[in-house]
Amino acid sequence: xxxFSSKTxxxxxxxxxxxxxxxxxxxxxxxxxxxxxxxxxxxWKNDEAIILGKKIITKRKVAWYGDSAYSYTxxxxxxxxxxxxxxxLELKQIVEKxxxxxxxxxxxxxxxxxxxxxxxxxxxxxxLKKNGAIASLSLGAERKFSFKHKNTKQRVDIFLERGSxxxxxxxxxxxxxxxxxxxKKVQTPRINLTFRTIIL
Numbered sequence: 001x002x003x004f005s006s007k008t009x010x011x012x013x014x015x016x017x018x019x020x021x022x023x024x025x026x027x028x029x030x031x032x033x034x035x036x037x038x039x040x041x042x043x044w045k046n047d048e049a050i051i052l053g054k055k056i057i058t059k060r061k062v063a064w065y066g067d068s069a070y071s072y073t074x075x076x077x078x079x080x081x082x083x084x085x086x087x088x089l090e091l092k093q094i095v096e097k098x099x100x101x102x103x104x105x106x107x108x109x110x111x112x113x114x115x116x117x118x119x120x121x122x123x124x125x126x127x128l129k130k131n132g133a134i135a136s137l138s139l140g141a142e143r144k145f146s147f148k149h150k151n152t153k154q155r156v157d158i159f160l161e162r163g164s165x166x167x168x169x170x171x172x173x174x175x176x177x178x179x180x181x182x183x184k185k186v187q188t189p190r191i192n193l194t195f196r197t198i199i200l
Contacts, residue, residue, distance in 0.1 A: 012158055013147065017172035025098050025137075026163035035139040037087045038191050044110055060116045066105035070200055072127060081105060088193075091137060095195050099167045101133040103195035114141070114186025120148055120177040123168075129197040133169040138162060141190040148177045 013019045026034070044061040064072060065088055066081035084092070088106060096102055111117070123134055138160045145166070147156040160166060168178070180192075 012156055013172065013176065014154070014156070016149065016175035017168070018170040019147070019166065019168045019172050019176075020099075021158060022098055022165040022167065024161055024163045025094060025165045026139075028163070031139055031163040034087055034091060035191060038108070038139065038193075039110075039189075041085055041087065042108060042110075043082055044108075047109075058116075059112065060118075061110040061112075063108045063110075064105070065108070066198065070105075070198065072105070072107075072125075072198060091193060092195060095135045095137055095165060095193075098165055099133060099135050101135065101167070101169075103133075103135065103197055105196055105198045107194045107196065109192040109194070111141075111143075111180070111190045111192070113188065114143065114183040117182035118180040120146075120179040122150075122173045122177050123194075123196070124173050127198050128173075129199055131170055131174070132197045133167055134173075135195040136160075136166040136168070137193040137195070138164050138166075139191040139193070141186045141188045143186060143190055144181055144183065146179050146181055148179075150175055150177060 009020050009022050011018050012021050042063045044063050047058040047060055047062040064079045064081045065084050067084070069081055069083065071078050071080050092103060092106065139162060142159060142161050145158050145160050148154070158166070
Protein backbone atom coordinates (compact mmCIF):
# COMPACT_ATOMS: atom_id res chain seq x y z
CA UNK A 1 0.00 0.00 0.00
CA UNK A 2 1.69 3.20 -1.15
CA UNK A 3 0.54 6.58 0.07
CA PHE A 4 1.46 9.78 -1.72
CA SER A 5 2.18 12.83 0.36
CA SER A 6 -0.35 15.60 0.72
CA LYS A 7 -0.45 18.83 2.67
CA THR A 8 -3.71 17.66 4.18
CA UNK A 9 -3.10 16.12 7.61
CA UNK A 10 -4.26 12.52 7.52
CA UNK A 11 -3.94 9.32 9.53
CA UNK A 12 -2.03 6.94 7.26
CA UNK A 13 -2.77 3.84 9.38
CA UNK A 14 -5.95 1.89 8.53
CA UNK A 15 -6.61 0.76 12.12
CA UNK A 16 -5.06 0.21 15.61
CA UNK A 17 -3.21 3.51 15.78
CA UNK A 18 -2.92 7.11 14.69
CA UNK A 19 0.01 8.31 12.60
CA UNK A 20 -0.63 11.72 11.08
CA UNK A 21 1.35 12.85 8.06
CA UNK A 22 1.49 16.66 8.07
CA UNK A 23 3.42 16.93 4.81
CA UNK A 24 6.04 19.64 4.37
CA UNK A 25 6.32 22.02 7.36
CA UNK A 26 9.69 23.63 6.51
CA UNK A 27 10.37 25.56 3.31
CA UNK A 28 13.49 24.98 1.17
CA UNK A 29 15.45 27.80 2.81
CA UNK A 30 14.70 26.44 6.30
CA UNK A 31 15.55 22.89 5.22
CA UNK A 32 18.92 23.94 3.81
CA UNK A 33 19.76 26.08 6.86
CA UNK A 34 18.85 23.53 9.55
CA UNK A 35 20.33 20.58 7.66
CA UNK A 36 23.73 22.27 7.43
CA UNK A 37 23.61 23.58 11.01
CA UNK A 38 22.76 20.14 12.42
CA UNK A 39 25.51 18.46 10.41
CA UNK A 40 28.04 20.95 11.82
CA UNK A 41 26.92 21.47 15.41
CA UNK A 42 25.31 18.26 16.67
CA UNK A 43 27.39 15.91 18.82
CA TRP A 44 27.06 12.92 16.44
CA LYS A 45 28.25 9.47 17.52
CA ASN A 46 27.94 6.00 16.00
CA ASP A 47 24.97 4.20 17.51
CA GLU A 48 25.50 1.19 19.77
CA ALA A 49 23.25 -1.75 20.56
CA ILE A 50 23.49 -5.07 22.39
CA ILE A 51 22.14 -7.84 20.14
CA LEU A 52 22.28 -11.48 21.29
CA GLY A 53 24.82 -10.46 23.89
CA LYS A 54 27.14 -8.79 21.40
CA LYS A 55 27.89 -5.08 21.15
CA ILE A 56 27.07 -3.75 17.68
CA ILE A 57 28.29 -0.37 16.42
CA THR A 58 26.32 1.01 13.48
CA LYS A 59 27.44 3.18 10.57
CA ARG A 60 24.41 5.36 11.29
CA LYS A 61 25.15 8.14 13.77
CA VAL A 62 22.86 9.38 16.53
CA ALA A 63 22.58 12.16 19.09
CA TRP A 64 20.32 12.60 22.09
CA TYR A 65 19.16 16.03 23.31
CA GLY A 66 16.67 17.17 25.94
CA ASP A 67 15.59 19.52 28.71
CA SER A 68 18.25 18.13 31.06
CA ALA A 69 21.13 15.63 31.08
CA TYR A 70 18.97 12.62 31.89
CA SER A 71 19.75 9.04 30.91
CA TYR A 72 17.80 7.04 28.34
CA THR A 73 18.17 3.32 27.58
CA UNK A 74 17.27 1.52 24.35
CA UNK A 75 18.75 -1.59 22.71
CA UNK A 76 20.28 -2.26 26.16
CA UNK A 77 22.59 0.76 25.86
CA UNK A 78 22.24 3.83 28.10
CA UNK A 79 22.79 7.30 26.69
CA UNK A 80 22.95 10.70 28.43
CA UNK A 81 21.16 13.64 26.85
CA UNK A 82 22.91 16.77 25.64
CA UNK A 83 21.21 20.10 26.37
CA UNK A 84 19.20 21.63 23.51
CA UNK A 85 21.03 23.74 20.94
CA UNK A 86 19.50 26.99 19.67
CA UNK A 87 18.51 25.39 16.36
CA UNK A 88 16.96 22.32 18.01
CA LEU A 89 14.83 24.54 20.24
CA GLU A 90 13.64 26.43 17.16
CA LEU A 91 12.71 23.17 15.42
CA LYS A 92 11.03 21.87 18.59
CA GLN A 93 8.84 24.97 18.70
CA ILE A 94 7.82 24.50 15.05
CA VAL A 95 7.03 20.81 15.58
CA GLU A 96 5.08 21.45 18.80
CA LYS A 97 2.94 24.09 17.12
CA UNK A 98 2.29 21.91 14.07
CA UNK A 99 1.51 18.73 16.03
CA UNK A 100 -0.28 20.42 18.96
CA UNK A 101 1.87 18.35 21.34
CA UNK A 102 4.79 19.05 23.71
CA UNK A 103 8.13 17.22 23.88
CA UNK A 104 11.08 17.21 26.30
CA UNK A 105 13.67 15.30 24.27
CA UNK A 106 14.84 14.46 20.77
CA UNK A 107 16.73 11.51 19.29
CA UNK A 108 18.48 12.50 16.07
CA UNK A 109 19.62 10.02 13.41
CA UNK A 110 22.15 10.68 10.64
CA UNK A 111 22.01 8.27 7.70
CA UNK A 112 24.99 8.90 5.41
CA UNK A 113 23.34 7.26 2.37
CA UNK A 114 20.42 5.04 1.43
CA UNK A 115 22.45 1.97 2.32
CA UNK A 116 22.01 2.85 6.00
CA UNK A 117 18.56 2.15 7.41
CA UNK A 118 16.67 0.85 10.42
CA UNK A 119 15.12 -2.58 10.94
CA UNK A 120 11.49 -3.08 12.01
CA UNK A 121 10.95 -2.00 15.61
CA UNK A 122 8.55 -0.09 17.86
CA UNK A 123 9.46 2.67 20.30
CA UNK A 124 8.16 1.04 23.46
CA UNK A 125 10.78 1.87 26.08
CA UNK A 126 9.40 2.20 29.61
CA UNK A 127 10.76 5.73 29.97
CA LEU A 128 8.61 6.98 27.09
CA LYS A 129 5.24 8.52 27.87
CA LYS A 130 2.67 5.76 27.29
CA ASN A 131 0.84 6.33 23.99
CA GLY A 132 2.64 9.66 23.81
CA ALA A 133 3.30 11.37 20.50
CA ILE A 134 6.60 10.86 18.67
CA ALA A 135 7.13 13.50 15.99
CA SER A 136 9.51 12.65 13.15
CA LEU A 137 10.97 15.57 11.16
CA SER A 138 12.94 14.77 7.98
CA LEU A 139 15.84 16.77 6.51
CA GLY A 140 18.16 15.96 3.62
CA ALA A 141 17.49 12.95 1.40
CA GLU A 142 13.89 11.80 0.90
CA ARG A 143 13.34 8.20 1.98
CA LYS A 144 10.65 5.52 2.03
CA PHE A 145 9.27 4.67 5.52
CA SER A 146 7.34 1.47 6.26
CA PHE A 147 4.86 0.28 8.88
CA LYS A 148 3.89 -3.37 9.53
CA HIS A 149 1.04 -4.45 11.82
CA LYS A 150 2.27 -6.77 14.59
CA ASN A 151 -0.58 -9.27 14.13
CA THR A 152 -2.04 -8.98 10.64
CA LYS A 153 1.35 -8.13 9.02
CA GLN A 154 -0.43 -5.55 6.84
CA ARG A 155 2.05 -2.99 5.52
CA VAL A 156 1.81 0.73 4.89
CA ASP A 157 4.55 2.61 3.03
CA ILE A 158 5.02 6.36 2.79
CA PHE A 159 7.62 8.56 1.09
CA LEU A 160 8.97 11.11 3.59
CA GLU A 161 9.72 14.38 1.83
CA ARG A 162 12.44 16.83 2.86
CA GLY A 163 11.04 19.15 5.51
CA SER A 164 8.06 16.88 6.26
CA UNK A 165 6.57 15.90 9.61
CA UNK A 166 5.13 12.52 10.65
CA UNK A 167 3.51 12.15 14.11
CA UNK A 168 2.99 8.68 15.62
CA UNK A 169 0.63 8.35 18.61
CA UNK A 170 -2.35 6.56 20.26
CA UNK A 171 -1.68 2.87 19.73
CA UNK A 172 0.87 3.10 16.92
CA UNK A 173 3.79 1.77 18.99
CA UNK A 174 1.66 -0.93 20.67
CA UNK A 175 0.26 -2.33 17.43
CA UNK A 176 2.67 -1.43 14.62
CA UNK A 177 6.35 -1.85 13.81
CA UNK A 178 8.14 0.70 11.65
CA UNK A 179 11.39 0.79 9.71
CA UNK A 180 13.53 2.79 7.29
CA UNK A 181 14.36 0.28 4.53
CA UNK A 182 17.83 0.54 2.96
CA UNK A 183 18.09 1.47 -0.71
CA LYS A 184 20.93 1.86 -3.21
CA LYS A 185 18.99 4.57 -5.06
CA VAL A 186 19.79 7.26 -2.47
CA GLN A 187 23.40 8.47 -2.28
CA THR A 188 23.03 11.56 -0.06
CA PRO A 189 22.61 11.91 3.74
CA ARG A 190 19.34 12.19 5.66
CA ILE A 191 18.84 13.68 9.12
CA ASN A 192 15.80 12.53 11.09
CA LEU A 193 14.72 14.23 14.32
CA THR A 194 12.33 12.29 16.55
CA PHE A 195 10.83 14.51 19.24
CA ARG A 196 9.38 12.57 22.19
CA THR A 197 8.44 12.79 25.86
CA ILE A 198 10.47 11.02 28.54
CA ILE A 199 8.86 10.37 31.93
CA LEU A 200 11.48 11.16 34.57
